[in-house]
Amino acid sequence: MAPTPPAIRLRSASIGYGDVAIVRDADLTVAAGEAVAVLGSNGSGKTTLARGLLGLAAVLDGEVEVLGAPVGRLRERGRVGYVPQRHTVSGAAPATVREVVAVGRLARLGLLRRLGAADRRAVADAVAAVGLADRMDSPVASLSGGQQRRVLVARALAAEPELLIMDEPTAGVDSASQDALAGVLGRVAAAGTTLLVVTHEAGPLAGVLRRAVIVESGRITYDGPLAGAQEEPGGGHHHADGTGEPTGRPGYRLDQPTVTAPSIRPRTPGA
Ligand SMILES: Nc1ncnc2c1ncn2[C@@H]1O[C@H](COP(=O)(O)OP(=O)(O)OP(=O)(O)O)[C@@H](O)[C@H]1O
Ligand SMILES: [Mg+2]
Numbered sequence: 311m312a313p314t315p316p317a318i319r320l321r322s323a324s325i326g327y328g329d330v331a332i333v334r335d336a337d338l339t340v341a342a343g344e345a346v347a348v349l350g351s352n353g354s355g356k357t358t359l360a361r362g363l364l365g366l367a368a369v370l371d372g373e374v375e376v377l378g379a380p381v382g383r384l385r386e387r388g389r390v391g392y393v394p395q396r397h398t399v400s401g402a403a404p405a406t407v408r409e410v411v412a413v414g415r416l417a418r419l420g421l422l423r424r425l426g427a428a429d430r431r432a433v434a435d436a437v438a439a440v441g442l443a444d445r446m447d448s449p450v451a452s453l454s455g456g457q458q459r460r461v462l463v464a465r466a467l468a469a470e471p472e473l474l475i476m477d478e479p480t481a482g483v484d485s486a487s488q489d490a491l492a493g494v495l496g497r498v499a500a501a502g503t504t505l506l507v508v509t510h511e512a513g514p515l516a517g518v519l520r521r522a523v524i525v526e527s528g529r530i531t532y533d534g535p536l537a538g539a540q541e542e543p544g545g546g547h548h549h550a551d552g553t554g555e556p557t558g559r560p561g562y563r564l565d566q567p568t569v570t571a572p573s574i575r576p577r578t579p580g581a
Contacts, residue, residue: 314342315342315375315377315378316339316340316341316342316375316378317340317341317342317343317344317376317377317472317473317504318338318339318340318363318375318376318473318504318506319338319339319340319373319374319375320336320337320338320339320372320373320374320375321337321372321373322335322336322337322371322372322373323335323336323337323338323362323369323371323372323373323374324336324369324370324371324372325355325358325359325361325362325367325368325369325370325374326358326367326368326370327358327367327368328368329370331370331371331528332355332358332367332528333355333358333359333362333525333528333529334528334529335371335372335529336359336372336529336530337530338523338530338533340504340506341504342472342502342504343499343502343503343504344504344505344520344521345495345499345504345505345507345518345519345520345521346505346506346507346519346521346522346523347507347508347509347512347515347519347521347522347523347536347539348360348506348507348508348509348522348523348524348525349508349509349510349512349522349523349524349525349539350524350525350526351526354525354526354527354528355525355527355528356477356508356525357395357477357508358528359508359525360392360475360477360506360508362374362381363376363381363390363475363506364381364390364392364475365381365382369381376390376473377389377390377472377473386418387417388417388418388419388469388471389471389472389473390471390472390473390474390475391414391466391467391469391471391473391474391475392466392474392475392476392477393459393462393463393465393466393474393475393476393477393479394462394477395477395478395481395508396478396481397462404449404451405449405450406446406447406448406449406450407437407442407445407446407447407448407450407453407461407464408433408437408446408447410450410461410465411433411436411437411461411464411465411468412425412429412430412433412468413465414433414436414464414465414466414467414468414469415429415432415433415468415469417469418469418470418471432468432470433468434446435468436464436465436467436468437461437464437468439464439467439490439494440460440461440463440464440467440487440490440491440494441460441487441490442457442460442461442464445457455482456482456483456484456487459479459481459482459483460483460487460491462479463476463479463491463494467494467498470503471503472503472504473503473504473506474498474503474504474505474506475506475507476505476506476507476508477508478508478509478510479491479507479509480509480511480514480515481510481511485514488511488514489514491514491515492514492515492517492518495507495515495518496517496518499518505518505519507519512536512539516536516537519536520535520536521533521534521535521536522534522535522536522538522539524539
């Protein structure tokens, strides 16, 4: 069998919009099964980097490969999961939590296949994992912003992707739910899924994300242990997230208590 290719490989890659490069000359290799935080100030290019991996921002120079294929060439889209930044679920359609999460599962199956029992179980497990089992049949539009974020996380989890890219999954999510998410991601990582998580709040995820990449002004300025990222000069000014955190403290909140695999209460029978 051929050796597993890296989950992500950038070589001298520039990524941007139109012909304007935002991320420049980036080299990054993430092996299958790694769990990596992407840190950096507002506007530094973190989302652009994530979008470049999904074919949503243009690769302007160099090479970007995802799961061994040039970006955009991957045949099974369901192998890569994505939780976009800021977006909550569109309120336009009166979809329930179950329906929105099931769409994530369909991405894996192809739109023409029907969900079977295993799929329905995966949907239920994903919703339970984000603590919304009791809201399964609620219209998504009736949930709070933070709950809607968690629905999007569940939608990505339900597809059981090989590579899961999350852009600030904990933004606007309360600390109990962040801790629960850390537990979920810990299990997902332990099962071998590669994680790339853009975050301003690595603290709650510090037990899961061991490696960090810092992006500053479109350049990767640090790539190493997450614990070392807070000492970087670029690592200390990240309180523009509206939390009212006092400035002058180290960034990324590594000073927060580390989460040790909180128990996720299974709420589905047999889970
Ligand atoms: N669709 C777009 N078209 C053109 N420029 C864009 C687009 N999206 C982002 N940019 C620019 O790219 C730069 C980096 O933005 P990006 O969203 O990648 O930053 P970020 O690191 O994710 O910031 P934040 O922490 O605020 O989410 C910014 O200068 C932004 O104005
Ligand atoms: Mg962003």
